[in-house]
Amino acid sequence: MMTLETLNWEVRNSSAHLDLYDIYGSENKKYFSIMLNHGGSFLYYPNRDYFGGVIDHVDFINVETFYAEVFHNILTSFGYDVDRTFAYSLVSFAPLDVGLNKLESWKDFLNFVKKVKTDVFFCVQQIYLEHNQTTVTTFYPQTLNFATNSYLCTILYSMVASNSKITVWEARIILFGKLSFWINVDKLIKALEYIKFQVNLLGK
Numbered sequence: 717m718m719t720l721e722t723l724n725w726e727v728r729n730s731s732a733h734l735d736l737y738d739i740y741g742s743e744n745k746k747y748f749s750i751m752l753n754h755g756g757s758f759l760y761y762p763n764r765d766y767f768g769g770v771i772d773h774v775d776f777i778n779v780e781t782f783y784a785e786v787f788h789n790i791l792t793s794f795g796y797d798v799d800r801t802f803a804y805s806l807v808s809f810a811p812l813d814v815g816l817n818k819l820e821s822w823k824d825f826l827n828f829v830k831k832v833k834t835d836v837f838f839c840v841q842q843i844y845l846e847h848n849q850t851t852v853t854t855f856y857p858q859t860l861n862f863a864t865n866s867y868l869c870t871i872l873y874s875m876v877a878s879n880s881k882i883t884v885w886e887a888r889i890i891l892f893g894k895l896s897f898w899i900n901v902d903k904l905i906k907a908l909e910y911i912k913f914q915v916n917l918l919g920k
Contacts, residue, residue, distance in 0.1 A: 749775045751771060
């Protein structure tokens, strides 16, 4: 029987609904999943969008052993030619205009793994693919702060601004409706505390 200790990665059945925080463990620092957007292409910057693609999930990826060869094996499993595929990771739920990072060189993968390890929402990482050619020429500015630029924190800010007493559980349910997966409670508490602090400062 396959266990997390022996499984390298696995493409999720399209009908499966997994609670990754339950499967990986609430204190998980080892495994993550990729939400893979593929088969489509980006509309040009600004107001960038991804058009004509599909989404698949790849689970049980060990962050300590994730590097270019592992990712290339994943691409090959979907039938893609690695040399004709352009890959970009997205800073957690940031807008596509400002959140993309290349996944090409060994340094790109080192930076990606470093980001995954420090990401508040560790266990799900979005990656976008373009095929044969790419329209992406602008990337995530390293001087920008995730907390002030992510789409997720924009949602949280809006929720707190309209209801300063919103609870973690209420926020978690609303986010599930928008994102289709559950945010870890402990990590959401920290993010919500940060947003409430910012809203309180602006309100003074």
